[in-house]
Amino acid sequence: MEMSIEFITVIFYLMILILLSRIKNIIIKEDKRSYKYIAGGISLMTFISLMDVFYIHGFFNTTPFIATEIFFRISVWIGNIIGIAFLLNGLSNWLPISRTYRKITQENLVRFDIVKKIDQLLNVESRIYQVIKSTVKHVVNDFELDSGAVYLFSQSKSSVKLINTSSITEDLKISLEKLETNINFQSCGNNKDDLKKYIVEQIDVENDRPMIIHQLRYNGKTFGLVLLWGNKTEDATQEIEKVIKVSFDLIISRIQQRVSKLKDNFYQTNERVNFETVKILNDNQSLKSVIGPLFQSIKKIMNVSFMSVVEINNNKTINRFSIGSSNTVLQEQYIRIPLNTGVLGQIRNHKDFYYDKNVDNLSYDTHEEIYTSDSAQSIVAIPIKQNNNCQGMIVFSSKDKSGFKIKDIKILNTISNILAVFLFDEEKQQTENSQSLTALNTFNFIDTFNRSKDESIIIKSATKFLYETLKPSVIRIFLFDDDKMFGSSKTLLYEKDINVITPGKGSLILSMLPIHNLANKSEEIILYGAELNNKMSEVESSQVLCKDIVSGMIIPIRTGLNTVGLISMGNVRNRIYSESDKEIGAKISEKISEVLLANLLEKKINKHIENLNLQPQENNRELKIPERLTGTIDYEDEKILT
Incomplete structure (x- = not known):
C-alpha cells in the first residue's frame, strides 16, 4: 500500500508537468519568471518522489550515505521544502495582485532610472539644453511613447527655438518648425490650460495633438515647453507628468546651484579685477x-x-x-x-x-x-x-x-x-597743471616785457611762452622786409624728433607761402588743416615749419594798420586750436606789436634829433627820450612823427 501511494504521487506530479507544458504560453504571457519558478518547483518534487520509489525498492542499498535511512529522509525533506518554495514563489508572482504590484514596482524603477540618468548627466554636461534634450529622449524611450519635442524661449519670449525632436513623423516635424516662427505667447500668457489650448490649435496635423504639454519654469517664468505624444491611459499620463516634473525639478535645482556658483565666482573675479585696476591706475x-x-x-x-x-x-x-x-x-x-x-x-x-x-x-x-x-x-x-x-x-x-x-x-x-x-x-590735474603753467609762463613773459625793450628778447620770450602754453610741434616768428618779398626768421622752437629746413635765423620767400600770405592780407588769425579744407602744402610747411605738418595756426603781427610779421605754429598731429588758444595768440601778438612800434618810434625820434643837430646851435632844443614807452601808439601818432 505504501509503494502504491509513492508511485501515485510520482504519476500525479508528472501529470501536472504535462499540464504545465500545455499552458506554458498562457503563463509566460503574464510573467515568464513565474513559469520558471512553478515548473522548477514541481520538477524538483517529482524527482524527489521518484527517488523515494527507487529507495523503497532497494536501488540505493549499496550506495554509501544514501542507503542510510535518516540521511535519505533528510534529503527528501529538504528537496520537498525547496520545491514547495519554488512553487509558491511562482504562483505568487503569477497571481493578478502580484502582477499589479510588480508593474508599479517596474514603473518606479523606470522613474528612478530616468532621474538617475539625469543626475549622472548633470555631473558631466554643462550645457543645460543638452540635458533637457536627453531627458525628453529618455522619457520617450523608457515609457514607450511615440515621440517628443522641446522648445526653449528667449529671455524676452520674443523668439522660440525647437532644440529637439524624437521619433516624430515628417509632417509633424514640419508643423513644429512652423510653430517655432508663428508662436505668440502674448496671446496665451503663462496659464497652463490656455497655453496647451494655444499649442494644440497651432499644430495643424490631424490626430497628432500632443498627449502632454509641460511648461519649464524658472523663477516664476516659463522658459520652455516639452511636448509628448503617445497612447496612454489617464493614470499612465499622470505618472509620466510626475516623472517629467521630478526630472526637470532636478535640472532646475542644478541650474540654481550653478547660478549661485557663477554669481560667487563673478563677485570674486569682479573684486579681484577692481583691485588690480585701481592698483594699476594708482601706479x-x-x-x-x-x-x-x-x-x-x-x-x-x-x-x-x-x-x-x-x-x-x-x-x-x-x-x-x-x-x-x-x-x-x-x-x-x-x-x-x-x-x-x-x-x-x-x-x-x-x-x-x-x-x-x-x-x-x-x-x-x-x-x-x-x-x-x-x-x-x-x-x-x-x-x-x-x-x-x-x-x-x-x-x-x-x-x-x-x-x-x-x-x-x-x-x-x-x-x-x-x-x-x-x-x-587726470583731466582735472592736467587743467590745474596747465593753468599753473600758463600763469607761470604769463608772469615770466610779462616780467620780461616790462624789464626789456630789446625786440629780440621779447620775441624769444613770446616764442617760448606760446610753445609751452599751446604746445605746438613747431613755432616760428618772422618779420617782413620793407617790400614784403622776404621774411626774416627771428626765433624757432620745435620738438626733438622734428627735422626743419630753414634755420632759426634764416630767410623765407613769401611768394611760396600762400596760406601765410592769406594771413598777411586778411589781417586775421588763420587756422589750417585737412578737416578745415585748407591744408598747407608740403613746400610751404617745409620752408616755414617742417614737411610733416598737418594742422596749425598763423597769427599776424601788426603795427598800426600794417602787418609786419607772422607767428606760425604747426602740429604733426591733427589738432584744431580753440577760441581760447586764438585769444592767447592774439594777446602775445599785441605785446610784440607794442615793442616793435615803440622801437620804430624811438628810431624816428633819434633820426629827428640827428637832423636837429645838423642845424645852427641856437635852434637846437634838448629833447629827452623816455627810457621805456608803454601802452599803445595808434597809427595817427606814427603818421605825425613821419
Missing part, C-alpha cells in the same frame, strides 16, 4: 601708461585681442589709445570723426553697451576698422561716463565669434566706471 600717472598693464590684466580673465580707450574732446575731436597683440600702445590725438555715427554714435545714444557678435555681418567706417583688425571676430564697446554724460568709450575685440559673455560685459563695465574716475582726475 601710473597718464592714460598712455595705464593701457598696457590694464590690457594684460584683462587678458587673464577673458579672451581679448585688442583694447582701445577713446576720449572725446569738447564734442569735436577724440583722443584714442589702442593696444593689440604687439603690446605696443598706439596714441592718436585730436582725430576729427563723426561723433554721432558708428560705434561711438550708438554708445553716445544712451546705450549701456554695444556688442557685435560677428563683425562679418556689419560694415565699419574707416576710422573704426582698427577695432576689427588683427582677425577680430567680435567687439564690445562700453561707455565712459561722467555725471551720466558720455565722455568716451572703451572698446575690446576678440578673435572668437560671440567672444564676450554677459558676465564679461558686466566686468568691463566696472572697469569703465573706474577708468572714468581716473580720466576725470
Whole structure:
C-alpha cells in the first residue's frame, strides 16, 4: 500500500508537468519568471518522489550515505521544502495582485532610472539644453511613447527655438518648425490650460495633438515647453507628468546651484579685477601708461585681442589709445570723426553697451576698422561716463565669434566706471597743471616785457611762452622786409624728433607761402588743416615749419594798420586750436606789436634829433627820450612823427 501511494504521487506530479507544458504560453504571457519558478518547483518534487520509489525498492542499498535511512529522509525533506518554495514563489508572482504590484514596482524603477540618468548627466554636461534634450529622449524611450519635442524661449519670449525632436513623423516635424516662427505667447500668457489650448490649435496635423504639454519654469517664468505624444491611459499620463516634473525639478535645482556658483565666482573675479585696476591706475600717472598693464590684466580673465580707450574732446575731436597683440600702445590725438555715427554714435545714444557678435555681418567706417583688425571676430564697446554724460568709450575685440559673455560685459563695465574716475582726475590735474603753467609762463613773459625793450628778447620770450602754453610741434616768428618779398626768421622752437629746413635765423620767400600770405592780407588769425579744407602744402610747411605738418595756426603781427610779421605754429598731429588758444595768440601778438612800434618810434625820434643837430646851435632844443614807452601808439601818432 505504501509503494502504491509513492508511485501515485510520482504519476500525479508528472501529470501536472504535462499540464504545465500545455499552458506554458498562457503563463509566460503574464510573467515568464513565474513559469520558471512553478515548473522548477514541481520538477524538483517529482524527482524527489521518484527517488523515494527507487529507495523503497532497494536501488540505493549499496550506495554509501544514501542507503542510510535518516540521511535519505533528510534529503527528501529538504528537496520537498525547496520545491514547495519554488512553487509558491511562482504562483505568487503569477497571481493578478502580484502582477499589479510588480508593474508599479517596474514603473518606479523606470522613474528612478530616468532621474538617475539625469543626475549622472548633470555631473558631466554643462550645457543645460543638452540635458533637457536627453531627458525628453529618455522619457520617450523608457515609457514607450511615440515621440517628443522641446522648445526653449528667449529671455524676452520674443523668439522660440525647437532644440529637439524624437521619433516624430515628417509632417509633424514640419508643423513644429512652423510653430517655432508663428508662436505668440502674448496671446496665451503663462496659464497652463490656455497655453496647451494655444499649442494644440497651432499644430495643424490631424490626430497628432500632443498627449502632454509641460511648461519649464524658472523663477516664476516659463522658459520652455516639452511636448509628448503617445497612447496612454489617464493614470499612465499622470505618472509620466510626475516623472517629467521630478526630472526637470532636478535640472532646475542644478541650474540654481550653478547660478549661485557663477554669481560667487563673478563677485570674486569682479573684486579681484577692481583691485588690480585701481592698483594699476594708482601706479601710473597718464592714460598712455595705464593701457598696457590694464590690457594684460584683462587678458587673464577673458579672451581679448585688442583694447582701445577713446576720449572725446569738447564734442569735436577724440583722443584714442589702442593696444593689440604687439603690446605696443598706439596714441592718436585730436582725430576729427563723426561723433554721432558708428560705434561711438550708438554708445553716445544712451546705450549701456554695444556688442557685435560677428563683425562679418556689419560694415565699419574707416576710422573704426582698427577695432576689427588683427582677425577680430567680435567687439564690445562700453561707455565712459561722467555725471551720466558720455565722455568716451572703451572698446575690446576678440578673435572668437560671440567672444564676450554677459558676465564679461558686466566686468568691463566696472572697469569703465573706474577708468572714468581716473580720466576725470587726470583731466582735472592736467587743467590745474596747465593753468599753473600758463600763469607761470604769463608772469615770466610779462616780467620780461616790462624789464626789456630789446625786440629780440621779447620775441624769444613770446616764442617760448606760446610753445609751452599751446604746445605746438613747431613755432616760428618772422618779420617782413620793407617790400614784403622776404621774411626774416627771428626765433624757432620745435620738438626733438622734428627735422626743419630753414634755420632759426634764416630767410623765407613769401611768394611760396600762400596760406601765410592769406594771413598777411586778411589781417586775421588763420587756422589750417585737412578737416578745415585748407591744408598747407608740403613746400610751404617745409620752408616755414617742417614737411610733416598737418594742422596749425598763423597769427599776424601788426603795427598800426600794417602787418609786419607772422607767428606760425604747426602740429604733426591733427589738432584744431580753440577760441581760447586764438585769444592767447592774439594777446602775445599785441605785446610784440607794442615793442616793435615803440622801437620804430624811438628810431624816428633819434633820426629827428640827428637832423636837429645838423642845424645852427641856437635852434637846437634838448629833447629827452623816455627810457621805456608803454601802452599803445595808434597809427595817427606814427603818421605825425613821419
